[in-house]
Amino acid sequence: MTHRPLFLVWVIAGALSGCMVGPDYQKPETAQPGSYREHIGTSVTSLEGQWWQQFGSPTLSTLIEESLKNNYDLRLATERIEQFRGRLESIRSGLSPQIGASLGATRSRNDPFQGTALEGLNRPSNRYQAAASVSWEVDLWGKLRRQSEAAQAQVQGAEYAQRAVALSLVSAVTEGYVNLLGIDAQLAIAQKTLKARFDALHIFELRYTRGAVTQMELSQAQNDYWATKSVIPGLRTALAQNENALSVLLGREPGPIPRHETIEQLKQPEVPASLPATLLSRRPDLLEAEQAVIASNAQVGAAQALYLPDLNLGGLLGFSSGHTNQLFDSASKVWSLAATINQPIFTGGAISGEVRQAKSAYRQSVLNYQGAVLSALSDVNTALVDSRESRTRLSDVNNQLTALQTYAGQARRLYEGGYSTYLEVTTSEEKLFNGQLQSVQSRVDLMNSLNLLYKSLGGGWGGITPVMQAKSDQPQ
Template structure:
């Protein structure tokens, strides 16, 4: 008996060792990150790139994995030095509904990853029950089938029968299907984390954009109010000159028309301001009716933003991180598809017992045990598995192209905003000079009108030109601030300590 037991133990050990060796294999290609074109410098930067943050330690292959959480940890909007904007950004983190949806999607991906990992472990089950049975009717009558019944049917007294059982089943990961599934779901989880960081960065950039536009509307309102005050002074001059006979009534009407027309522009500006305020309310998770911002001047200065080295963009942009992780997920799906070519093996065991007295249920004189293994293999499927493998390979190749396109688009966005910053700075210098000259021309023309050497039409032309140039200067300033926001977003949320 001892020899038989020892032989069976050796056979079991050999079988388990074979299963362990088989489990070390995983079908399908191992993931290697495809290359992407990365320029050494930014074309539009025009300066030697500055690295303003210590990068993570490089791996042996020289590549640093993307860090999608970096945009979350970087309060990049503080470069605008606006306390009101800082407070609104904190509310976005807590109350923005799009961000809450992205966070819920991340938790879904986390649950799927945990679910896939559970496939490594056996499934254990326990069952129990109680039945009470008895014969219907009375007497000692018997039929041909009654002699083989329960004690209740033999003696006519109802009897309670208890039963309990333990069961276990395990599908060893012989071909790596579960490992590839875990690999796929882990990559999906990391991509979801990057998507969450991208959603956060997008909401922050939308808020910064709406806030700049809102404050520009306040600034334009103040500009129009100053212009209206100046036009009313010109109107008063025209009326006084008309009263003494040195100006025509047409001058008075022209001056009054100018005042009313500018007042109309001021009223119309309220629509834009209200819409920007409503947009800010929604971004911070509030109904527009319960939200208001007091008017304030546009205090934000245009920050100088060094873009850093282009290779750092692959680490900071959450959309690039998500695209890279989607490639890893698609690669793992190839292995899952290829595992269908190999047989499925399921090991199972059970232990059951029954008794008419509950304490006897824990004794094992009548316990029945069973162990077994099942092997299943598809012999013919009309090409389904072949098509699935080809599908997964095509999906992977698609994800590679999408990753490389995401990288190219990221570099384009940075270059676009760098060019915008450079060109708009030049335009601002020219436009500021135009404003200075227009104001001087307005002052001289108005003085000459007072002296009676120029008609009022010259005053109207000079004042209209001055207001137009001032509005253009304000528009350029807005464009520069919005370009700064877009550049910070394109860089993946630049740290503020540059």
């Protein structure tokens, strides 16, 4: 048969399509220190699962679950995954033959007697066609497979990006909730202190009218009262700001956030210790950066394949007739096979420019990945030091608070016994008030440092289950 050589071309092309040009991926070298700057705590198992439950707060767990369902940044990251999956599907389709069908009818007139005495004798004719066609760009050099490899890495990178957003979201919600509890405690201290100073001021006003205290002592009591009162508006503003910010993280309108425990009732999570090697497989942002390297490496091969010839195969099988009742007769059968080779000869630097861009993009992705690893190691070391020093600071502040309570009690007793001025009482109580606020803030700082430590170690993102279908209007 005359079409046998072309059929053999199809078979040979399929056999040759196993070749791939371009470099295969190799993991870039990164910093791998022997240990962290600070090595404290327990095993890495404390990183697994829903680590935020170690705070012992059902309310916090409920808020985190709500944020993982409703947060807009996370839903946006989920949609990006679908976008890259669609792109991968489109690219992979090029690896398979494309099959189509057509059905058509035409009516035309071609008068060979035009301009002669016989003009107009030729009548219009009809032509009916029904055919199936197939076309295939044979991936001889792996251009499409490299593009598919890059697209697959982009899908994986988008999934890791979603996990990174989820991990950051959990950390942000935890920090926001801890801050709210801290402000609650500071506000309670300020209101309690304000009431005590209001009562003291009332007593001093009565004593002043009777001449038992001086104007200076009355002024000191007034100063104490108004100084304490001036702290409360700032705390209330901070409370509203934190509630509004946390509401946005939860994907709801700004408003009050329920709290069912105090900052003192939160448990302190364990301080985990992890080997540096495990960090590269724990932090989703590093895994995302590595997928970018894989994708850009594959794009180099896809660009280099542009130098080589393309082979396109096509075929058609169908029927063509001038009468509908004869369309599917054997005499109306038509077919064709075709093979086309396109070889770039001169492109004015277009292909070399593509290759140059791809290689530069690859080098940039490697540098970005290596820099991200260093930043991650720095984050962990900083967080470990911060958690240790925050714990020490809380202990020191609490010891200071105990001393200030004794100091304030002694100063008031000495004043009431006539052995000291009221200035000494004012000074001691002001220090005690600031010490109480500082103690709460130190506890908040410790909780937040432990929260950031888990985030820096990439802890528990495998246990985070963000909503996989974004709640957005889907086109029908």
